[in-house]
Amino acid sequence: MCKAQCLMLLLASLASWSGASAQDVVLVANKGVKISEITDADLRGIFMGTRTRFADGSHAVPVTLRGGPAHEVFLRNHLSEGPEEFRSQWRKVVFTGQGAMPKTFDSESALIEYVAATPGAIGYVSRISSQVGVKLLTTVK
Amino acid sequence: MSRRIYLLSRHMLLFLFVCTCTRSLYAQDLAGTGIVVHAYVSQGFLFSSNNNYVSLKSSEGSPQWTDAAVNISDSLADNLRVGLQLHMYQLGEFGGSNIQVDWASGDYRVNDHFGIRAGKVKTVWGLFNDSQDIDAVFLWILLPQGSYSTDHKSFYLAHVGGDVYGSLSLGKRAGMLHYVAYAGQATIDLNDGYIQTFAQLGLVFTNSLGGKTYGGDLQWETPVRGLIIGSSGNMLTADGTAPAGSFHSPALYTPSMYASFTRGKVYLAGEYDRIPINATLTLGPTVIPFVADERTWFAMGSYRLRNNLQVGSYYSHFVNKSADTTQPANYSKDWVVSGRYDFNSYFYAKIEGHFLHGTALGYYNSTNPNGLAPNSNMLAAKIGFSF
Numbered sequence: 463m464c465k466a467q468c469l470m471l472l473l474a475s476l477a478s479w480s481g482a483s484a485q486d487v488v489l490v491a492n493k494g495v496k497i498s499e500i501t502d503a504d505l506r507g508i509f510m511g512t513r514t515r516f517a518d519g520s521h522a523v524p525v526t527l528r529g530g531p532a533h534e535v536f537l538r539n540h541l542s543e544g545p546e547e548f549r550s551q552w553r554k555v556v557f558t559g560q561g562a563m564p565k566t567f568d569s570e571s572a573l574i575e576y577v578a579a580t581p582g583a584i585g586y587v588s589r590i591s592s593q594v595g596v597k598l599l600t601t602v603k
Numbered sequence: 604m605s606r607r608i609y610l611l612s613r614h615m616l617l618f619l620f621v622c623t624c625t626r627s628l629y630a631q632d633l634a635g636t637g638i639v640v641h642a643y644v645s646q647g648f649l650f651s652s653n654n655n656y657v658s659l660k661s662s663e664g665s666p667q668w669t670d671a672a673v674n675i676s677d678s679l680a681d682n683l684r685v686g687l688q689l690h691m692y693q694l695g696e697f698g699g700s701n702i703q704v705d706w707a708s709g710d711y712r713v714n715d716h717f718g719i720r721a722g723k724v725k726t727v728w729g730l731f732n733d734s735q736d737i738d739a740v741f742l743w744i745l746l747p748q749g750s751y752s753t754d755h756k757s758f759y760l761a762h763v764g765g766d767v768y769g770s771l772s773l774g775k776r777a778g779m780l781h782y783v784a785y786a787g788q789a790t791i792d793l794n795d796g797y798i799q800t801f802a803q804l805g806l807v808f809t810n811s812l813g814g815k816t817y818g819g820d821l822q823w824e825t826p827v828r829g830l831i832i833g834s835s836g837n838m839l840t841a842d843g844t845a846p847a848g849s850f851h852s853p854a855l856y857t858p859s860m861y862a863s864f865t866r867g868k869v870y871l872a873g874e875y876d877r878i879p880i881n882a883t884l885t886l887g888p889t890v891i892p893f894v895a896d897e898r899t900w901f902a903m904g905s906y907r908l909r910n911n912l913q914v915g916s917y918y919s920h921f922v923n924k925s926a927d928t929t930q931p932a933n934y935s936k937d938w939v940v941s942g943r944y945d946f947n948s949y950f951y952a953k954i955e956g957h958f959l960h961g962t963a964l965g966y967y968n969s970t971n972p973n974g975l976a977p978n979s980n981m982l983a984a985k986i987g988f989s990f
Binding site for chain 1: 639641643672674676678681682684686688706708710712714715720724725733734737739740741770775779781828829865866867868907910911913945948989
């Protein structure tokens, strides 16, 4: 009985642990973006400034949150970067004249509004209640 | 003492003034026009146990070290961008109040594989050449001086000409290649350390000197996440005429090989560079050979203790192989420990200790009239602001 209880407890812990690690942001893109899935490599290229186009050749406009848990989860899970490293990389791009920093937003609602209105825009939020003007993207390895 | 307090006050006031002015520019684009403004400013302090470093009176403690830049850019189309960056710096006797165009370019990106950048463009070479004066992106206050000398940077930082650049995917299992190739004209600024070195030899330039430059950089983003391996090469000539004589440096090839690894809170990097110089100075009827075989390498590592706190260390090794490498004047070996604290996304402070052996780099007669001690320890500190 005791063993069974311990096993149940262990399984419950594992389930909650894997649930926590699976917590991810929701990728949103403008409705006009034709792709519905994106590789982590493409996502990293677009958000780190080495790619300006989606896999189908259309122009990509990355946008980010200024900070907060969703921003950190996105950087960690999809770009393998911390917030400081991400900021430093973009400062380097901007101050060497190699590119322009992604537009950043203080709130998720403002980011979704911008993505909905901007062709090629791609961003992320912690959750989404309405998909008006945006589509959800899934990531593939 | 009162002059030092005056200088410190003046530099701090300049720093605070720029910070105050720029706080209102957090907005990313000017009134929704799409024109974007960014800026940085930093104020440094250097104290050394012996010798005066990079023309600062560092043995007394010197704050005469200010850097500031502002840039403005606009995307005229999805694949066409123009921009300009103005830069001013004061490093002891170098730099000054003159504002320079750091870069000014138009950038047309045909696709991710091919783009063209033209105008005054930052020169890509090694790990840090194009970004070496952007203090805000580094943990380090002074980068390894054998490769990225603070007092000689004007010649290497940028060229007037053009770049082609792009990225090529090698497939899921082989990573990506990033390339840059360039050609143009590089100039030694009259406020640069090289000009003072020539003046010490009796050649006082009143017009800036320079020459043609071309080269490239190939960087492999390996399939091992965070591992980058790269190589750069640069050909550079320099010619100049002064009232008392001239300087001529035929094309010299400077190769660089480097690697960096980033994973989570850890950063590791290393680089090997070689600068073989075979120039001549002509002073009246006298021709003086100006020969050196400079070889330098460094290894560095850092660890992020918290989101806003990073520590690290590097060792930098420089020798002039064409001279007696047992003499302190022909080598420079530097052990460095650094720490950086970010108060928020905009303000940061850094502190750094240097344990410097040899006198081959960073010293000038004008600030060391009584000669040099072979070793020196230094404490550097900086505060900075960037948006």
